[in-house]
Amino acid sequence: MRTRLLPLLIVLMAGVLLALGFPLAASLAASEQQRVVVDRLDDAARFAALAQFVSETSPGTDERSATLGGELASYHDVYGIRAGIFYRNNRSMAAAPEDWVVPYDGEGRRAFNEALLGRRSHNPPQVWPWQTHARLIIASPVVRDGDVVAVVVTDSPTGQLRMRILRGWVLIFAGEAAAMLVAVGAAVRLTGWVLRPVRILDSVTHDIATGRMNSRVAATGGPPELRRLALSFNEMADNVEEALEQQRAFVADASHQLRNPLAALLLRIELLALELPEGNEEIASVRTEGKRLAQVLDDLLDLALAEHTAAELRLTDVGALTAERVASWRPVAEDKGVLLTAECGAVTAWADPVALSSALDAVIDNALKFTPAGEEVTVTVAALPGGETVAVGRRRPRAGPHGRGARPGRRPLLALGPAPERQGVGPRPLHRPGPADGGRRRGGLRSERAARSPRDGDRAP
Incomplete structure (x- = not known):
């Protein structure tokens, strides 16, 4: 400026x-x-x-x-x-x-x-x-x-x-040059005086955006309007920091409160597994879900205690992970009368498995919640050109008793797309179809960044 x-x-x-x-x-x-x-x-x-x-x-x-x-x-x-x-x-x-x-x-x-x-x-x-x-x-x-x-x-x-x-003009020119130097000096001082609060405010805003929430605008000179703006910004930053602290405290407390019941539940699952035949698939699935839930609680606690954390990306089989989450949600879909299917290709990408599975859980849960009985929810995983990996959910009415049911245009429930300034994975807006027009309302979570397909020479972050 x-x-x-x-x-x-x-x-x-x-x-x-x-x-x-x-x-x-x-x-x-x-x-x-x-x-x-x-x-x-x-x-x-x-x-x-x-x-x-x-x-x-x-x-x-x-x-x-x-x-x-x-x-x-x-x-x-x-x-x-x-x-x-x-x-x-x-x-x-x-x-x-x-x-x-x-x-x-x-x-x-x-x-x-x-x-x-x-x-x-x-x-x-x-x-x-x-x-x-x-x-x-x-x-x-x-x-x-x-x-x-x-x-x-x-x-x-x-x-x-x-x-x-000519001599008189030289004197005039010298006077004009001296006046111009004085004017330039005054302009430099004036712009510095006016813009110094703006520069400090920009620096503090960048610090807060990068996770240093305790940064504040120090008292400085400048126009009264900019000084009032700095005070208002500090008040806003205090309110935001207080809200984040309350959120962290809530997440940490919730994580601690859920740990004890989950530990007791896992212990009872292990005791139940001793009574069942070796290799029972249902008890193995329940044990896996319990361990995954424990990992989610650990991540929540780490997130609450950390000031600024980045996702732990690793080479992940997105197709297999999606198929696992679909299988876990299939009993809920059957209980609601919704057909839940998966089209999961062999797609490998850099992603945080826990974050990706949590995103899929949120999306599938919303899809099943807002899909009427008798319809179908399909979760698809495909690799797009350019190396980005996308998980797409779509729903369509199931065929009628004579196989000629209406099939309106397929609408995505989840699309994982790139957002360069963030790491990790999350769902984009969910489309909830209405009963007549196929869906025009939006709800649910928002995707922050897609999983990145591995290329030649890629290494784990």
Whole structure:
């Protein structure tokens, strides 16, 4: 989140600085040029005052014209600025250099024509640092007896002006860069201050998700809303941990409470086995069921005492295990009048046998519970392409007395599919068919991960 929020803040701050910097740079350039224009207008006004006394017919004209020409020559030699006074017919009164004439077009001609109307140049085009050949032309009228008799024109190079503008822009750029660095530092601190509670909350959430239930969000800075969120999260985590502790305590207590009756039952089974012939299948099946139930209770106790446990996967014959569970549930099915069959192929997979058998027990129990008498429940085990092993239960009405009973579409009762973030096996949602439409309601447990078929080079986890 920080990598997305920080660039956004930096872009916004850079936009603000640029929005302020460009007008400031343009204002600086205009201010520097205006200073030069005012200076040239003052010079032009001084030359115009001298030119007022120069006349082609008045006595002493040669002396005054020579004085004016000397002033213009000195001005050109010292400052490198071309200057001249021209009559209305473009004839030169005095100029420096002497061969300089009024331009016949462009900005010089525009300024000359404007001065003939009695107006001084006040707004010449802006000169920018990259305009290396630009010149600044200023014109001012020479007025005698209320009439414009001549025009003073100055043509200035802009090298120094452009250099001053460029230096001012460099200072502005340096200030903008310094402000940008300060803004970036402020943005980094701001995003760190805002996102630190979020980062800590994310870390604690990950710890709780991986089994460390005692992790909590420590008191830290940040916006008040995020601090309240951290407090609410800690309260929620306390409630969840308390609920899990109560659940563990209940499971452990139930496991302990069931151990004694189960031990007594197993002892009576052993005593009963002594009275029966050797190799009796029924007593062997009952003994196996008792041992499996004892193993389930042991696993429940281990689960209640453990903080975070993973399934013990081993190479398991899923088909044989499924057939065994179907055989164990067949007496219950016969008592309900439901035909329970199994289609168990030779499928081997990595699985936890106890967890898988418990899942099958839950599914078969639900299937028998919600299947009306006279119908059939079939448990199928098959290996899917890609190496996943699936146990599928489906039900269908049995044929009528004439063999032409209705056979609606087969619906799965159990499908074991992959869920990469968990280990072990459990049933997916069970579909309980309704009496008329073949079943639209869902109930039962949910599968977490399928048993994985062994491949070449696989080893036991």
